[in-house]
Amino acid sequence: MSSGDANSLKVIAGRHSVGLTTRICDHIGIPLAQARTTAFPDGELMVKLEEDVRGRDCFVVISTCHPVNDNLMELLVFLDCLRRASASRVTVVTPYFGYARQDRKDEGRVPITAKLVANLITAARADRLLALDLHAAQIQGFFDLPVDHLSATPVFYNYFKSIRGDLGDLCLVSPDVGNVKVAESFANLLGGDLAIINKRRLSGSTVTTGNLIGDVKNKTVLMFDDMISTAGTVCEAARLVMDKGAKQVFAAATHAVLVGMAIQRLAEAPISRVVVTNTIPSGDGRVDPIRDKLVELCVGPLIGEAIHRIHHNLSVSELFKGTAGTKR
Numbered sequence: 001m002s003s004g005d006a007n008s009l010k011v012i013a014g015r016h017s018v019g020l021t022t023r024i025c026d027h028i029g030i031p032l033a034q035a036r037t038t039a040f041p042d043g044e045l046m047v048k049l050e051e052d053v054r055g056r057d058c059f060v061v062i063s064t065c066h067p068v069n070d071n072l073m074e075l076l077v078f079l080d081c082l083r084r085a086s087a088s089r090v091t092v093v094t095p096y097f098g099y100a101r102q103d104r105k106d107e108g109r110v111p112i113t114a115k116l117v118a119n120l121i122t123a124a125r126a127d128r129l130l131a132l133d134l135h136a137a138q139i140q141g142f143f144d145l146p147v148d149h150l151s152a153t154p155v156f157y158n159y160f161k162s163i164r165g166d167l168g169d170l171c172l173v174s175p176d177v178g179n180v181k182v183a184e185s186f187a188n189l190l191g192g193d194l195a196i197i198n199k200r201r202l203s204g205s206t207v208t209t210g211n212l213i214g215d216v217k218n219k220t221v222l223m224f225d226d227m228i229s230t231a232g233t234v235c236e237a238a239r240l241v242m243d244k245g246a247k248q249v250f251a252a253a254t255h256a257v258l259v260g261m262a263i264q265r266l267a268e269a270p271i272s273r274v275v276v277t278n279t280i281p282s283g284d285g286r287v288d289p290i291r292d293k294l295v296e297l298c299v300g301p302l303i304g305e306a307i308h309r310i311h312h313n314l315s316v317s318e319l320f321k322g323t324a325g326t327k328r
Contacts, residue, residue: 007056008055008056008057008311009028009030009056009057009059009307009311010033010051010053010056010057010058010059010087011024011025011028011030011032011033011058011059011061011307012032012033012035012049012058012059012060012061012078012082013032013033013035013060013061013062014037014060014061014062014063014071014074014075014078015037015074016062016063016065016071016281017061017062017063017095017281018032019278019281019283020061020063020095020278020279020281020298020299020300020303021061021300022300023278023298023300023301023304024061024300024301024303024304024307025304026300026304027300027301027304027305027308028304028307028308033049033050033051033053033058034049034050034051035047035048035049035050035051035078036048036050037074037077045070045073045074045077046077047074047077047078047081048081049081049082049085052085053082053085053086053087054085054086054087055086055087055088056087056088057087057088057089057091057311058082058087058088058089058090058091059090059091059093059130059307059310060075060078060079060082060090060091060092060093061093061095061303062074062075062078062092062093062094063094063095063096063098063279063280063281064094064096064097064098064099064117065096065098065255065257065279065280065281066257066259066280068098068099071098072098072099072117072120075092075094075121075124076120076121076124079092079121079124079125079126080124080125083124083125089127089128090125090126090127091126091127091128091129091130091307091310092121092126092128092129092130093129093130093131093303093307094129094130094131094132095131095132095279095280095299095303096132096227096255096257096279096280097114097117097131097134097135097139098117099113099114099116099117100114100134100135100136100139101114101135101136102114103115103135103136103138103139103142104136114136114139114142115142118139118142118143119142121143122143122144122145126145127145127146128145128146128147128148128310129143129145129146129147129148130147130148130150130303130306130307130310131147131148131149131150132150132151132152132254132277132279132299132302132303133150133151133152133226133227133254133255133279134149134226135226135227137149148306148310148316150302150303150306150316150319150320151320152254152277152279152297152299152302153182153185153186153320154302154319154320155277155297155298155299155302156186156224156252156275156297157186157189157190159275159295159297160186160190160222160252160275161189161190164190164191167190167220167222167250168219168220168247169192169218169219169220169247170187170190170191170192170193170219170220170222171187171192171193171194171195171214171215171216171219171220171221171222171246172184172186172187172190172192172193172194172195172222172223172224173194173195173196173197173212173214173216173221173222173223173237173241174194174195174196174197174223174224175197175223175225175233175234175237176197176225176233177196177198179224179225179226180194180196182224183196183223183224186222186224190222192219192222193214193215193219194214195212195213195214195215195216195221195241196212196213196214197211197212197213197237197240197241198211198213212240212241212244216241216244216245216246217244217245217246218245218246218247219246219247220246220247220248220249220250221238221241221246221247221248221249221250222249222250222252223237223238223249223250223251223252224252224253225251225252225253226253226254226255227253227254227255227256227257228251228253228255228256228257228258228262228266228274228276229257229258229259229260229262230259230260230261230262230265231258231261231262231263231265231266231269232261232265234251234253234266234269234271235265235266235268235269235271238251238269238270238271239269239270242270248272249270249271249272250271250272250273250274250275251266251271251273251274251275252274252275252276253274253275253276254276254277254279254299255276255277255279255280256276256277256279256280256282256287256296257280258280258282258286258287263286263287263289263290264289266290266293267289267290271293272293273293273294273295274290274293274294274295275295275297276294276295276296276297277296277297277298277299278296278297278298278299278300279299282296302319305319306319
C-alpha cells in the first residue's frame with residue numbers, strides 16, 4: 001500500500017514491538033518513526049522522539065506483555081512525550097492488552113485492574129485505542145474514548161483456508177463456553193462440526209476439563225482461543241478430545257503469552273500444530289522447544305490497514321465482513 005500522508009501520519013514503536021511495527025509500516029508504505037527509549041540503572045525510563053510530530057496523527061504501538069509493567073510505563077511516558085510535542089491526535093495501539101483478565105470482581109477485596117489501566121491511558125491523554133482480541137469485549141466500555149476492537153480471525157481464516165484440504169473431516173471445538181461464538185463462526189466458514197468443552201478454573205494456573213458436548217471421533221479438531229497463557233486449558237482439552245477419538249488436534253490463539261509451564265506442556269501435549277500471531281514477540285528463544293509445531297502468523301497488515309482507515313476516517317468494521325467476530 002502506498003500513502004501520500006507520510007508527513008501527517010507517524011507510527012512509533014515501543015522497545016519490544018519494533019518487529020511488528022515495522023511490518024505495520026511496510027503495509028502502510030511509510031517509514032517507522034524514529035524514537036528511542038532509554039532505561040536508567042535504577043529502572044526509570046526516558047523516551048525521546050527523534051523527529052517532529054507537531055500537528056501529526058500519531059500511533060504508538062506497544063503490546064503490554066512481559067515485562068508488563070515496563071511496557072505499560074513506557075506507553076504512558078510515550079503518551080506524555082507526544083502530547084508535550086504537540087501531536088494533533090495520539091492513538092494507542094495495543095496488539096496485546098495486558099491486565100485484561102482482571103476485568104471484574106469475582107470475589108471480595110480484589111481490584112478491577114483492566115479498568116485502572118484504562119484510566120491511566122485516558123489520564124495520559126490518549127485520543128483513542130486500537131486493540132486486538134481483548135480477553136473480554138466489555139473492556140471497550142472501560143475507556144472514555146473511542147476504541148477500535150480488532151479481531152485476528154481474518155488472518156487465521158486465510159491460513160486455515162489455505163490448508164483446508166489437509167485437515168479432512170473437521171470439528172471446531174470451543175475450549176470454554178465464552179468462545180462458542182467464534183468457534184461456531186469458524187465452523188461455518190471452514191465447513192466443520194462444532195463441539196464444546198465445559199471447563200472449570202481451579203486457580204490462576206490450574207484448569208480442569210469437564211464434559212465434551214459433541215462428536216470428535218476420527219476428526220481433525222481445531223480449537224480457538226484469544227490467548228494461550230499457561231497452556232493448561234488447551235492441553236487438557238487436547239487430551240480430552242484425543243481420548244474421545246479425535247484424529248489430530250490443532251490449537252490456535254491470537255496471543256502467545258506462554259508463561260510458567262506453558263512451553264513444556266505444549267511440547268508434551270498431543271497437539272500437532274500451535275498457530276499463533278506475532279502480537280507478542282517470540283524471538284528470545286523461549287519457544288524453541290515447540291518450534292517444530294509452532295506456526296506464527298503476522299497481524300502487521302491487518303493492524304496497518306486499520307491504522308490507514310482510522311487516519312483517513314474510513315470504516316474499520318469493513319475489515320471483518322464475512323469472517324468470525326471477536327470473543328464474547
